[in-house]
Amino acid sequence: MxxxxxxxxxxxxxxVIEFVSASxxxxxxxxxxxxxxxxxxxxxxxxxxxxxxxxxxxxxxVWILPILAFVVYSMLTAALRYSxxxxxxxxxxxxxxxxxxxxxxxxxxxxxLIIVFGFCYLTYATxxxxxxxxxxxxxxxxxLFLAMIFGVNAIFIYRGFKLR
Numbered sequence: 001m002x003x004x005x006x007x008x009x010x011x012x013x014x015x016v017i018e019f020v021s022a023s024x025x026x027x028x029x030x031x032x033x034x035x036x037x038x039x040x041x042x043x044x045x046x047x048x049x050x051x052x053x054x055x056x057x058x059x060x061x062v063w064i065l066p067i068l069a070f071v072v073y074s075m076l077t078a079a080l081r082y083s084x085x086x087x088x089x090x091x092x093x094x095x096x097x098x099x100x101x102x103x104x105x106x107x108x109x110x111x112x113l114i115i116v117f118g119f120c121y122l123t124y125a126t127x128x129x130x131x132x133x134x135x136x137x138x139x140x141x142x143x144l145f146l147a148m149i150f151g152v153n154a155i156f157i158y159r160g161f162k163l164r
Contacts, residue, residue: 003084003092003097004084004092004093004094004097005084006083006084006097006098006101008083008098008101008102008105013106014105014106014109017106017109017110017112017113018109020113021109021112021113021116022073024069024113024116024117024119024120025066025069025070025073025116025120027120028065028066028069028116028119028120028123029066031120031123031124031127032062032063032066032123032127035127035131036059036062038131039059039062039127039130039131040059040130040131041058041059042056042057042058042059043056043057043058043059043062043126043127043129043130044056044126044129044130045057045062045064045126047136047137047141049142050136050139051136051137051139051140051141051142052135052136053129053135053136059130062123062126062127062130065119065122065123065126066119066123068119069115069116069119069120069123072112072115072116072119073115073116076108076111076112076115077112079108080105080108080109083101083104083105084097084101086101086104088100088104088160089157089160089161090160090161090164091164096163099163100160100163100164103156103159103160103163104156104160106156107152107153107156110152110156111149111152111153114145114148114149114152115149118145121137121141122137122141125137125138125141
């Protein structure tokens, strides 16, 4: 059986989330344009689980973060058009399709926002580490980032079960 296709119109909440996510991307590139010339030749390019720099490389590697964020942002944005193809742990019917698709699309938008701002923070912190203004990204970055990603997934999967 093929799932019903339902076009999900953007709500005001969706528009705000998209605007803030796009603003995070712009901010990331602005940080790079403002600070790139000031960076020393060698900067941190990897952090351990404690948030301490544990690998260093050429300053040009810092461009990987905003470029990767842009690629992930673009892929998630494209995926939003295909909500009928998402993987659901319950049956999608004509009756529940719009509710389920709207729920999953909102989840993906929020995840996109978290990912963009996680990358934005990493870009900022890497620049600040390179300039000697910070030492590491903080011990709480990884646990908070993962908690937000898994927490959002758990909340929206729970909501999906309730929306059946």
